[in-house]
Amino acid sequence: MNGWTDEKIIELIRSKLKTDRFQHSLNVAESAKYLAEKYGADADKAYTAGLLHDVMKNSSPEEQLAVITEVGIELLPEERANRKLWHAIAGAAYIRKVMGIDDRELYLAVRYHTTGRANMTLLEKIVYLADYISAERSYKDVDVMRKLCDESMDEAVLYALEFGIPD
DSSP: OTTOOHHHHHHHHHHHSOHHHHHHHHHHHHHHHHHHHHHTSOHHHHHHHHHHTTTTTTSOHHHHHHHHHHTTOOOOHHHHHOGGGHHHHHHHHHHHHTSOOOOHHHHHHHHTTTTOOTTOOHHHHHHHHHHHHOTTOOOTTHHHHHHHHHHOHHHHHHHHHHHTSOO
16 A cells, blocks of 8 residues: 555544544444454455545645645536535545555545445445444434444445435
């Protein structure tokens, strides 16, 4: 990974994220590793993806847009209108451009961890779900989501997609 170890990534995210977001990223990494082990994915890569999933979360909107633009990504009108989506797109761009990590699977897992997408890879599903079930999460149905993650990844993804759509 171009010289990036998990230890160096932890140092990087500690410097870029607020304390609670940093802890969340550590928790997502642990949840991603757990899910990877359970569902037969690369646990080390899942842990790394979990660490990196929110790398741009606490960056300003201007910084997020700058890294998105720098790699040549054009936001869809729906994406441009929703700043909450920018950190995932910018995070993927940051991994590729600034960190120099050329790993499509890792890139896509970070890119789609907030929205999901059709035909997600196993790693994408893992990071998407790990973000929902990380240790500090306490939303209304978190226990339901954790149980579903233990029973069926696809059922958990479906539940998460439905859960994420506002009434």
